[in-house]
Amino acid sequence: MSIMWISSAVAQTVSVAIAEWPPYAVKSLEDGGKYTKRVIDSLKSAGFKAHLVWHDNWLTAYNRTQVAKDDASIFWVCNPERADHFYYSNPFQVIQTVMFHLKSNNYQWNNLSDLKGRGPFGITTAYYYGDNFSEAAKKYNFNLREVRRESLVFNLLIYGRVNYVPTDILNGLELIERHVPKESQSYITYNPKPIEVGYLHLIIAKSHPQAKIILNGINKAIALLDDKYAKQLALKSLKDSCPTIEQAL
Template identity: 35%
Template sequence: MYNFLFKKIAIYILLFSFISLTYGQETIDFAVANWPPYFDDKVKNKGSLAQYLKNLLKNKGIDVNYVWYKSWKAAYNNSSAGRVMASPGWICNKERAKSFYFTYPIYIMEHVVFHLKSNPVKLTSIESLKNAGPIVITESYYFGREFETAAKKYKFAIRKVRLEKLSFNLLLKNRAALAPMPLDNGFIILNKYYTKEQRDKITYSPSFFKNNYYHVMVSKKYPEAIHLYETLNKILIKQSFNNKLHSDLKLHKVCPGVTQPEW
């Protein structure tokens, strides 16, 4: 009798372990900050990307808990220190790879360049930015290795702001000439924080920036980092394959120079 019960309990333990390994952690904590429309703690669904991740992981038996910070810099620092498991919505680079593993992409974004209508721009290459005037970018944002290299080589005039919405303040005050950012994000900020008179002064031009791939960064200081990284990859790759979108992305092409386990 006791042997039978012991064997039965052992089987349940093994089954539970298998489920845990298959679906990952019961709850995943994500460090985030406001970035409408993708992450927004003032709306019911917490933003389009927040809802997408929550629904996707819920279907695999994983709950998502968003830990909100006042800035993405704070979200980065707290997850880098291992106080939060991971943080979604980041572009990979070698510096960040010292502290994080980058999952298979969760979102692909195309950028434009906002500027004043009174200051038309014609950008033919990334090098042409050197003559375009000051460029305003948000702290913690990364526009790719090509931009980073060109900025150092040609000594771009860079103005950094803590919040993305402040980029338009610098444009309107003629303290910056260009503000690269996602088109939909820019329009949401303009409509939310600026008057019609101010909005009418601003336009945008196509950007030569390549598509940006956004990932979940898994903190290397999290004890189960590799397990969480692999679990998320399986789910994200399967979702991408099911949608017949971007299912053939390779780590070395999306994250050149970053060394970590393959997707």
């Protein structure tokens, strides 16, 4: 645990667990890329000395945050099961999850119920694809094939091992550009109708001794955001963005 409370005149140091999730989190870019930087900068404006702690995957980032080895983690969507262990910040960005597939797979569908028996679906360990997909996967017994690293998921699609890949639009396009052979990239498309409109949050373990103080500070930082991404937020409170979560402080 790295948070230090020295005095009101000294910045409060907070470690933020993170892993690669391009274009939102890119280790090779300064400050993790523009999406990460905007949040870290807002934390600094709110009086935090925030620093990123990069992990090999999101499962490790999640686990480290859960046991308060890192003070918070960034880029998480609401999940009622995770809410048993974590406090969620107010939302700081909107994302849209769509279903990627091969162009040769021209099956026409309107609702997730239409995809019953149409799998397998390629997903990444520790990722949550929103309530809609999660509930449909359980209700219609979707055949899910998990990979530990998201860099592998579109290769499952190219080689015919899965038929669909649900993911955020920007993340999906970035993964295709980075990890799918150039000659195969044009074979992939996506249904533009979102299966989920989600909101990104920071999470703090409820077991963290300073959890509520950190959460209040992070929410103060988020309120300072005043850019196009903040203006896209129609819903700015946790109650609105995560109606299935009861979070008592």
